[in-house]
Amino acid sequence: MDNTAAIFANRNFKIKSINAKKFALWLFIVSICMLFAGLTSAYIVKKSDGRWLQFEMPDMFLYSTLVLVLSSIVMHLTYLKAKNNSLKAVKIGIASTAVIALVFFYMQYLSWVQLVAQDIFLVGNPSGSFVYIFSGLHLAHLIGGMVFLLVIFLDTINYKVHSKSMLAIEMCTTYWHFLGGLWIYLYLFLVMSN
Amino acid sequence: MSITDIQVTDELVHDDDHHEEHHEQSFIFKYIFSTDHKTIAKQFLITGIFWAMIGGGLSIIFRLQLGFPDMDMGFLQPFLGDWISNAGKLDPEFYLAMITMHGTIMVFFVLTAGLSGTFSNYLIPLQVGARDMASGFMNLLSYWFFFLSSVIMFVSMFLSTGPASGGWTIYPPLSALPQAMSGSGMGMTLWLVSMVFFIASTLLGGINYITTVINLRTEGMTFRRMPLTIWAFFITAVLGLLSFPVLVACVLLLVFDRSFGTSFYLSEIFIGGEALPNLGGSPILFQHLFWFLGHPEVYIVILPALGITSEVISTNSRKPIFGYTAMIGSILAIAFLSFIVWAHHMFITGMNPFLGSIFMFLTLIIAIPSAVKAFNYITTLWKGNLVFTPAMLFSIGLVSFFISGGLTGLFLGNAAIDINLHDTYFVVAHFHLVMGSAAFFGLLAGVYHWFPKMFGRMMDEKLGYIHFWLTFVGVYLVFFPLHYIGIAGFPRRYYSFTNFDAFSSFVDLNSFVTVAAFITFGAQFIFLFNFFYNIFKGKKAPLNPWNSNTLEWTTPRVPEHGNWPGEIPKVYRWPYDYSKPGAKDDFIPQTVPYHQTKESNTDFENEESKKE
Numbered sequence: 001m002d003n004t005a006a007i008f009a010n011r012n013f014k015i016k017s018i019n020a021k022k023f024a025l026w027l028f029i030v031s032i033c034m035l036f037a038g039l040t041s042a043y044i045v046k047k048s049d050g051r052w053l054q055f056e057m058p059d060m061f062l063y064s065t066l067v068l069v070l071s072s073i074v075m076h077l078t079y080l081k082a083k084n085n086s087l088k089a090v091k092i093g094i095a096s097t098a099v100i101a102l103v104f105f106y107m108q109y110l111s112w113v114q115l116v117a118q119d120i121f122l123v124g125n126p127s128g129s130f131v132y133i134f135s136g137l138h139l140a141h142l143i144g145g146m147v148f149l150l151v152i153f154l155d156t157i158n159y160k161v162h163s164k165s166m167l168a169i170e171m172c173t174t175y176w177h178f179l180g181g182l183w184i185y186l187y188l189f190l191v192m193s194n
Numbered sequence: 195m196s197i198t199d200i201q202v203t204d205e206l207v208h209d210d211d212h213h214e215e216h217h218e219q220s221f222i223f224k225y226i227f228s229t230d231h232k233t234i235a236k237q238f239l240i241t242g243i244f245w246a247m248i249g250g251g252l253s254i255i256f257r258l259q260l261g262f263p264d265m266d267m268g269f270l271q272p273f274l275g276d277w278i279s280n281a282g283k284l285d286p287e288f289y290l291a292m293i294t295m296h297g298t299i300m301v302f303f304v305l306t307a308g309l310s311g312t313f314s315n316y317l318i319p320l321q322v323g324a325r326d327m328a329s330g331f332m333n334l335l336s337y338w339f340f341f342l343s344s345v346i347m348f349v350s351m352f353l354s355t356g357p358a359s360g361g362w363t364i365y366p367p368l369s370a371l372p373q374a375m376s377g378s379g380m381g382m383t384l385w386l387v388s389m390v391f392f393i394a395s396t397l398l399g400g401i402n403y404i405t406t407v408i409n410l411r412t413e414g415m416t417f418r419r420m421p422l423t424i425w426a427f428f429i430t431a432v433l434g435l436l437s438f439p440v441l442v443a444c445v446l447l448l449v450f451d452r453s454f455g456t457s458f459y460l461s462e463i464f465i466g467g468e469a470l471p472n473l474g475g476s477p478i479l480f481q482h483l484f485w486f487l488g489h490p491e492v493y494i495v496i497l498p499a500l501g502i503t504s505e506v507i508s509t510n511s512r513k514p515i516f517g518y519t520a521m522i523g524s525i526l527a528i529a530f531l532s533f534i535v536w537a538h539h540m541f542i543t544g545m546n547p548f549l550g551s552i553f554m555f556l557t558l559i560i561a562i563p564s565a566v567k568a569f570n571y572i573t574t575l576w577k578g579n580l581v582f583t584p585a586m587l588f589s590i591g592l593v594s595f596f597i598s599g600g601l602t603g604l605f606l607g608n609a610a611i612d613i614n615l616h617d618t619y620f621v622v623a624h625f626h627l628v629m630g631s632a633a634f635f636g637l638l639a640g641v642y643h644w645f646p647k648m649f650g651r652m653m654d655e656k657l658g659y660i661h662f663w664l665t666f667v668g669v670y671l672v673f674f675p676l677h678y679i680g681i682a683g684f685p686r687r688y689y690s691f692t693n694f695d696a697f698s699s700f701v702d703l704n705s706f707v708t709v710a711a712f713i714t715f716g717a718q719f720i721f722l723f724n725f726f727y728n729i730f731k732g733k734k735a736p737l738n739p740w741n742s743n744t745l746e747w748t749t750p751r752v753p754e755h756g757n758w759p760g761e762i763p764k765v766y767r768w769p770y771d772y773s774k775p776g777a778k779d780d781f782i783p784q785t786v787p788y789h790q791t792k793e794s795n796t797d798f799e800n801e802e803s804k805k806e
Binding site for chain 2: 018037
């Protein structure tokens with residue numbers, strides 16, 4: 001046993017309050033919040049500046065929001081299943097969350113199509129551009145969430161997710177709920193300021 | 195089900211052990227793709243030194259242009275090629291490119307990555323008593339994103355159209371329209387790409403620093419016993435975490451304006467008599483977003499330097515830091531205020547004067563915590579048994595710059611005076627002293643102070659003294675005259691002033707500044723020699739060369755991966771027990787329990803010792 005191994009054998013990483021990885025995830029979430037806080041305040045500043053084009057938000061955004069809420073519910077049930085060690089249900093749960101997320105992707109695309117039908121393009125008055133940026137950037141973060149889902153799906157197949165090893169799925173659930181909450185915030189923000 | 199489950203768990207545990215027993219490091223993983231915080235810190239340091247020489251070198255070239263506008267710069271043709279015309283003149287566009295690169299490099303690559311990257315990485319685990327960062331892998335990514343960002347920025351300087359040239363603040367519409375200037379083409383694109391990687395690096399690093407400070411402190415290391423260095427790095431990382439994402443938002447919209455034709459920042463622009471299609475945007479929006487990062491950024495630069503100074507001054511005054519709690523309070527106050535003063539960079543954008551006076555008021559409040567810090571440094575030095583190591587001299591130099599540069603902040607923070615002084619050399623003098631030179635001195639103090647721990651060898655003190663005096667005097671000779679030049683009305687970023695009769699009486703002063711800049715820059719080569727030579731040939735360092743209290747000096751001379759060979763030491767006291775009345779030595783390390791120091795304990799500490 002070499003020296004390094006000896007060090008790591010009796011390492012005493014003290015966990016004071018919260019698991020370090022979970023805490024890091026929360027910090028990551030804080031930084032995403034700041035990103036969108038920056039963008040939405042830019043929206044407010046720009047709007048108050050005038051030369052602002054008002055338009056109706058596509059209905060599809062409302063339906064897609066509901067779909068994303070549904071995915072969050074499924075994810076949460078999956079998390080509870082993992083606590084009960086029903087691994088088969090966990091696999092189905094993760095897969096369905098991912099499928100619902102894909103539906104959400106498609107519905108966001110349809111919302112864009114509706115926007116285009118309203119003559120609101122990415123290029124044009126910033127009031128329209130912001131909608132594309134908000135929804136697009138949210139989808140970019142959702143891709144990260146999908147990768148996370150894939151990782152815990154593989155973990156589940158390899159029996160690494162169960163009642164005594166909940167960290168990964170817990171973090172994934174947290175992130176997934178966050179993405180849901182983020183979109184609800186963006187949706188309400190856009191609807192209320194239009 | 196549960197039986198399977200337990201077997202699975204056992205297997206996993208076994209698997210982990212198995213992995214750790216074979217924890218051998220090949221050369222590549224030990225020195226290049228290392229996850230060890232000490233190696234990563236050295237990588238940040240050496241990359242930072244490289245960038246500092248490039249950034250400093252650029253400033254020397256444009257100082258030549260400013261000090262000696264009639265000079266024949268033909269001798270620079272081997273380095274700058276076509277940027278020097280055949281008549282020996284510097285290309286005006288390249289002048290703008292150089293000031294832009296100088297600012298970008300110094301603010302981000304040297305004083306953010308080089309300073310926080312080096313010392314947060316190096317000192318956080320060592321001073322809080324952790325084996326390594328919370329996530330070694332994220333730390334590795336942090337450095338290599340920075341490296342990638344560095345490579346991209348470096349490459350951009352060799353483009354035939356030149357690197358980004360719109361100033362380090364990259365204000366649109368200049369930066370948004372490739373047809374506006376040659377540097378706003380490919381150079382600007384690479385600048386943006388490079389900064390995206392840079393921000394990713396900073397966020398990965400910052401998340402790690404915060405997590406490590408919160409989660410991995412050793413037993414007894416309460417927040418009230420943390421060295422001020424750690425407090426400073428911790429709050430710096432929080433600032434970065436909150437402000438850099440806003441820069442992402444800002445840059446993202448700029449990327450869309452540049453590459454996809456949106457109009458977030460652009461409206462009603464004519465170029466060459468031709469109207470652009472963009473309507474409805476606002477360049478002021480960019481400034482709001484940019485300075486919401488930009489202002490905290492100056493504290494991201496200066497706070498670590500102040501933290502290092504606190505530690506170095508206390509150690510070398512052989513006195514506890516004066517006002518430990520006030521020091522923490524002032525760090526927190528500065529951090530908080532830094533988010534609500536950004537518009538003082540924008541007084542002349544036509545903002546509502548009432549709004550301007552609110553931002554002015556908030557800005558001037560920063561003087562209070564800053565003065566608390568300056569006061570506490572001076573009172574720590576007062577009647578101390580001062581040990582003038584090079585690190586101590588650089589720390590005192592920092593305090594000097596922080597005060598003399600901070601005073602002019604009071605002028606610039608006043609909206610009424612700022613209208614006159616905005617974008618003049620007065621501003622240049624102000625921030626180069628209070629932020630640039632002060633933070634740079636903090637960086638150097640840190641290198642001199644922790645070099646023995648980093649490389650297990652000592653730097654040469656005499657060379658350190660020569661380096662200090664030349665740099666200290668040089669910095670004042672460079673930046674003090676700039677105040678006068680600024681008050682006289684010289685706008686910053688101008689290529690040449692020879693066309694203005696009013697400025698002709700300042701030609702000599704400008705030449706003087708350039709000569710001083712040469713001496714200051716030249717002195718840095720003494721440091722370079724001292725640094726690189728002594729990594730290999732220096733005198734072997736004792737375990738605790740400065741008789742310091744903090745945990746890093748309880749490690750072996752050259753700490754291995756994992757930092758302490760045995761148990762992580764426990765902490766029993768705060769880090770500033772210097773010259774405690776009654777104690778047999780003039781320092782008591784944090785690892786010494788109270789029950790071993792009966793002779794110097796206060797009543798309260800005697801009570802504490804019963805609990806140990």
